Amino acid sequence: MESSGAPQQIAEPAADEPLAHRRVVFGIVSIALLMASIDQTIVATALNAIRGDLNAELTWSGWTITIYALGQIIVMPLAGRLGDQFGRRRIFLGAAVLFTVASLLCSLADNIYLLVVFRGLQAIGGGAFMPTATGIVSEQFGRDRDRAIGMFTSIFPIGGILGPIIGGIIVTYWSWREIFIVNVPIGVLLIVLGLRFIPRSVPQRAARVDGVGAVLLGLTILFGMYGITLLGGNGATPADPFFIGAEVIAIVLGVLFVRHANRRAAPFIPISLLRGRGFGAMNAINFLFGAAVLGFGALVPLYAESRYGIQPLQAGTLLTARAVGMICVAGLAVFALRRTGYRTPMIGGFVLVAAGMTVMSVAPHGLTPYAWLALAAGITGIGMGLSIPASNNASLQLAPAQISAIAGLRGMFRQSGGIVAVSITTALLAHAQNGGLAQANSFVVFAVVLLLILPLTLFVPDHRGSW
Structure with missing residues (x-):
C-alpha cells in the first residue's frame, strides 16, 4: 500500500492491480454517460412540444428518438474497435466534442427533418461514450472492473431523474430548444476534465475498420x-x-x-461475438430487453399526457420515479453479483419490469392517475436495477479481452430493439382512434416480450462466486 517515491502512474497495472487515480477517471467518464442519459430522457419528455412547434407528424417526431438509437447502433461497435486501435482517450474526447457541437445545432433546427439530421450527428458522439468509457474504466480498475462497470448502472438512472425534471421545467417555462443547450456547458466541462485527467492508453494491435x-x-x-x-x-x-x-x-x-x-x-461485427458460446443468448436478450424497456421508457411521458392529460412537467417525473426505483436497487445488485450469479437477478428483474408495465397499462384503482403511473414506473425501475448490472456483466465475462467491442455490441442490440419498438408503436398510434388506450395495449405487449426472455437466461453462463 505504501508505494512512495517510484513513478507508478503507468498505463497497465501490474498483476491486474487497480490504479490509484481510478476514482477521478471514473467520475469523468460518468459525466459523459450522465450527459447522454439526460439527453435521452429530456427528448422523451419534449416529444409533444417538438411535434407541435415544428408542425411534425407523430412518426417523424418519433424519429428524433429513432435516429439517435440508429446512430448509436452503428457507432458503438465501431467506437470499441477504434478505441482499441487509436487509443480510448482520443476517441472518447472526440466523441465529447461532436456530441457538444451537435447539441448546439439541434437547438437551432427550424424543421423536423433538420432536427433529425442533427440528432444523428449527436448520436455518433453519444454512441461512442459507453464502449470507450467501459474500456477506460476496465484499464483503471483492474480486477475490480466488474463492480466499476456494474456501477455504470447507477449513472443512467441519475440522468433519468435529472432529465425529466429539467426537461419538464424547460418545456413548461421556455421551449424544447433549451433541452439541447443544456448539453453544451456539460460537454465543455467534460472535454476540459478529460484532457487534464484521463491517461493515454496504449493502442493495441491495429485492426482495419x-x-x-x-x-x-x-x-x-x-x-x-x-x-x-x-x-x-x-x-x-x-x-x-x-x-x-x-x-x-x-x-x-x-x-x-x-x-x-x-x-x-x-x-464490423465478429461472427464469434454474434453466435459463439453464450453470445447468441445474450444478444437475443439484449435485443428483446431494448425493445421492451427502451421502447417503454421513450413513450411513457407521451402516454401520460395523451391518456390522462397530465402536464409535461409531471409526465416527465414519471421517468424520475422509475429512475429512483432503479437507483435503490442497482448498487446492492452490483455488489451481490459474485454471490448471486447472473441468472437469478436477471429473471427476477425481468418479471418485475413486466409487472410494472402491466400495472401502468390498466386504469387507476384507488389512486390518482399520476400516483398510479408513478407506482408502476417505480416497480419497473426496481426490476431494471436488479437485472441490468447482471446483464451488463454477463457478456463481458465471456471474453474479457474484448470488453470494448462487447460493450458496443450490447448497446447495439439494445438500441436496435428500442428502434423497432418505438418505430412500430408510433406507426400504430398514428392510426389509432384512442392513442392513450392503444399505447396502454403496447405496454402489455412489451411485458409479454420480457417474459419471453426468461427461457433464454438458462443459456447464459452464471459465474456464481467468480469473476
Missing part, C-alpha cells in the same frame, strides 16, 4: 425503419409500393451484410 459492414448494417436498419415510418405517417398501407420497396431493400441489404461478415477476416 470494416467500413463496408458498418454501412450495410446502417442502411439495413435505416430502410427498414423508414418503411415503418411511411406506414404510420402518410396513410400508407402494407400494399403501398414505397413501403414494400423500402422493406425489400432492407432485406437485401441485411442478407449482404451477413454474407460480408461471414467472408471478411475482421468484420
